[in-house]
Each structure stands twice: as C-alpha cells, then as structure tokens.
Amino acid sequence: MKYSFVLLLILSLGLSLAVPVIYGGLESFHLLGRLPLWGMALLLGMVLLGWRFNAARLQILAGGLGRPLKARQALGTVVAAEFAGVATPAGSGGPPTLLFLLSQRGLSMGQSAAVLAVDTLADLVFFGTAIPLALLLYFLRSGISHPLIFATLLLMLALSGFGLLWLLIHKHRSFLLWLGRIGRRFPWLRRFRFRIGRMVVHFRQAITYLIRMPRYRLVALYVFTASHWLLRYSVLAVLLWMLKESVPWAYLFLVQSMLLFGGQMLLLPGGGGGVEVGFGALLNGYLEPSTSALTLIVWRFYTFYWYLLAGAPVFILQTGRAARRLLTLKP
Structure with missing residues (x-):
C-alpha cells in the first residue's frame, strides 16, 4: 500500500474529527451520553439492513445472468466495496473492488461490468426521482410525520421511479442522442470524451440487460435500491429525533445528497x-x-468510520492478495 494513500486516509480522519471539535469543543464528546444505547443499536441496525438491501440487488442482477450469489457472498462483496469506496479518494476504489469480487464469484468481466452499470443506473433513477420530490416537500414546508403523507410519498417515489426506468428502457436511443446534442454545445466536454464514451457503453450494457429482465425483477431491483438509500439517508433524521431536534426530513435528504456528492469531488x-x-x-x-x-x-461514525472499521477486515478477507493493488488503484 502506498504511503500517500495511508497519509490521505489519516489526514481525512483527522480533519473529520477536528471540525466537530472546532464547532462544539471537547464537550461534544461528553454529550454522547444523551443518546440511549437502544438508539445507537437502532442506527447500527439501519446501516446493516441497508447493506443487506444492497446485497439483495447484487443477488437479483447476478441471478439474472445465471450466476446466483449466496447471501453471504453478496453481503461480503457489498461491505468490501463500500470500504474501498470510502477509503479511497473520490470513491475510486469501490468500482474496481466490486468488479474484481464479482469476477471471483464466477461472472465474466463483461457480466461484472453490466452488473455495475445497472447498479449505478438504478441509483441514478432513484435520486432522479427522490431529489425532485424532496425539493417539492421542502418548498411546500410539508412534514412526513403523518402515516398517510409518508405512504403517499413512498407511492409517488415508486411510481415516478418505475416511470423513469420505463422511459430509459424504451427511449434510451432518444436519450443518448439528446446527450450527444448537449455535448456538442459545450466544447470543454471534449476533454472528457473517453470517459463519456465509456459511460455510454456502460449505459447501453445496462439498458440491454434491463430490457431482458422480467418485470418482477425490475420491481424488486428498484424496491431494494430505494430501501437501501432511504435507510441510509434516514440515519441523520432518526438521530436528530432521538436528540429531540426538529429539522424537516426533506431538507435533511437534500443536505445529505449535496454533502455526499460533494465529498466524492474531494481528494x-x-x-x-x-x-x-x-x-x-x-x-x-x-x-x-x-x-x-x-x-x-x-x-x-455510522456513514464513514463504521464503514472503515467493519469493512477493513471484510475487504482483506474477500480480496486477499489483491487488496494492495485494488486500494492503490494499480492496473
């Protein structure tokens, strides 16, 4: 493992702990007693259940290619890839780790790339529908404490997500042509033409695979995708609820989307x-x-430190001798 990688990780952890201390002083650590033990266990359970939903997505996709994964294999793959994602700059270690582990499970490299492409596309579909809904809720100043509002939100999210999936599957050629026209209008995008071309290839792989999937697999894929992200983005809301702080859930969702996406842009x-x-x-x-x-x-802790603590041994166990090459991103 390169020393530069270790130094970057140590620096990241140091800054991550230093900023809260600057905000609230060392007293912030003493306030941890405000959180009940059952609450800490609940938050951990949400993270673990989110991992399980993510693993279920891999099982659906790999099974659709005739390479079924056992629950333990899928969960180990997810945890190892999550660790590599948070332990490397811009999450660059996550995709290579996922591709490597899927290839070790019997999938070809092409099949592994297709699984990664569909997995990424499902995430984009979720955020493409969830963020506009969250914006609408925030601007309307609507809460989701009432069960009827919560059920309506989930129904709108599901219907809009399925609708966007259907459009991408059946209108993907028009979508690619539209992207091409947009790209020609911005000359600076030419610098990224190879990266964009690779993304288009992966997108077409994903669409080709999705077209062949039975409808019940598509529904299950989106349900598990939405469940994973809703659990992950609800950790902060549940934490504030335990501290008896009132912050709109829609605002928290938007804040986390901006922060985690922005974090990917940092080195x-x-x-x-x-x-x-x-x-x-x-x-x-x-x-x-x-x-x-x-x-x-x-x-x-639940969205970064825990991924490192719990993921490191799983990553080493799952990847073995390839761990060093994957983390240092050597070809």
Missing part, C-alpha cells in the same frame, strides 16, 4: 473535512453548535 477519502464543514454550514440555522458537533460525530 480526501470519504470527503474528510469538506463534508463536516458543509454540514455545519447547512444545519447551522437549525442546531446549536454543541448539538451540531455531536450530531456530526455520530452521523459520520
């Missing part, structure tokens, strides 16, 4: 430092400094 693993600064800036109007620091420490 430090997990977006260390940048995510924390953004968190404080976006939630400063809702939380006191000490509460903000406490919330940030706990939230980052």
Whole structure:
C-alpha cells in the first residue's frame, strides 16, 4: 500500500474529527451520553439492513445472468466495496473492488461490468426521482410525520421511479442522442470524451440487460435500491429525533445528497473535512453548535468510520492478495 494513500486516509480522519471539535469543543464528546444505547443499536441496525438491501440487488442482477450469489457472498462483496469506496479518494476504489469480487464469484468481466452499470443506473433513477420530490416537500414546508403523507410519498417515489426506468428502457436511443446534442454545445466536454464514451457503453450494457429482465425483477431491483438509500439517508433524521431536534426530513435528504456528492469531488477519502464543514454550514440555522458537533460525530461514525472499521477486515478477507493493488488503484 502506498504511503500517500495511508497519509490521505489519516489526514481525512483527522480533519473529520477536528471540525466537530472546532464547532462544539471537547464537550461534544461528553454529550454522547444523551443518546440511549437502544438508539445507537437502532442506527447500527439501519446501516446493516441497508447493506443487506444492497446485497439483495447484487443477488437479483447476478441471478439474472445465471450466476446466483449466496447471501453471504453478496453481503461480503457489498461491505468490501463500500470500504474501498470510502477509503479511497473520490470513491475510486469501490468500482474496481466490486468488479474484481464479482469476477471471483464466477461472472465474466463483461457480466461484472453490466452488473455495475445497472447498479449505478438504478441509483441514478432513484435520486432522479427522490431529489425532485424532496425539493417539492421542502418548498411546500410539508412534514412526513403523518402515516398517510409518508405512504403517499413512498407511492409517488415508486411510481415516478418505475416511470423513469420505463422511459430509459424504451427511449434510451432518444436519450443518448439528446446527450450527444448537449455535448456538442459545450466544447470543454471534449476533454472528457473517453470517459463519456465509456459511460455510454456502460449505459447501453445496462439498458440491454434491463430490457431482458422480467418485470418482477425490475420491481424488486428498484424496491431494494430505494430501501437501501432511504435507510441510509434516514440515519441523520432518526438521530436528530432521538436528540429531540426538529429539522424537516426533506431538507435533511437534500443536505445529505449535496454533502455526499460533494465529498466524492474531494481528494480526501470519504470527503474528510469538506463534508463536516458543509454540514455545519447547512444545519447551522437549525442546531446549536454543541448539538451540531455531536450530531456530526455520530452521523459520520455510522456513514464513514463504521464503514472503515467493519469493512477493513471484510475487504482483506474477500480480496486477499489483491487488496494492495485494488486500494492503490494499480492496473
């Protein structure tokens, strides 16, 4: 493993812990006693269940290619890929790890790339429908505490997600032509033509695979995708609920989307430092400094530190001798 990688990870962890201390001082760690043990267990259970939903997606996709995965294999693959994603700059280690492990499970490299492409496309479909709904809820100042509102939100999310999937499957040629016209209008995109071309190839692989999937597999794929991300993005909302703080769920969803996407743009693993600064800036109007620091420490534990602690041994066990090459991103 390169020393530069180790230094980047240490720097990221240091900044991730330093920013909350700057916000709320060392008193923030003493406030951890405000959280009940059952609450900490609940948050951990949400993360683990989210991993299981993510693993179920892999099982659906691999099974559709005639290469069924056992539950333990799929879960180990997900946890190892999540670790590689948060442990490397811009999450660059996640996709190679996923491709490598799927190839070790009996899938060809082409099949593994198709699984990765469909998995990524399912995520994009979810966020392409969830973010507009969250924006609508936020601007309408609507809460989702009432069960009827929550059920309506889930129904709208499901219907819009299935609708977008249907459009991508049946209108993908028009979509690609539209992207091509957009690209020609921006000359600076030519610098990224190879990367864009690779994305188009993966997109076509995903569409070809999705066209052949039975409808019940498509429904299950989207349900597990939505369940995974809703659980992951609800950790912060549940944490604030336990601290008796009132912040609109739609706003929290949008904040996390911006922070985690922005973190991918930073050179430090997990977006260390940048995510924390953004968190404080976006939630400063809702939380006191000490509460903000406490919330940030706990939230980052379940969405960053835990991925490193629990994922490292799984990654090493799953990848073996290939661990060094995958983490240092050598060809």
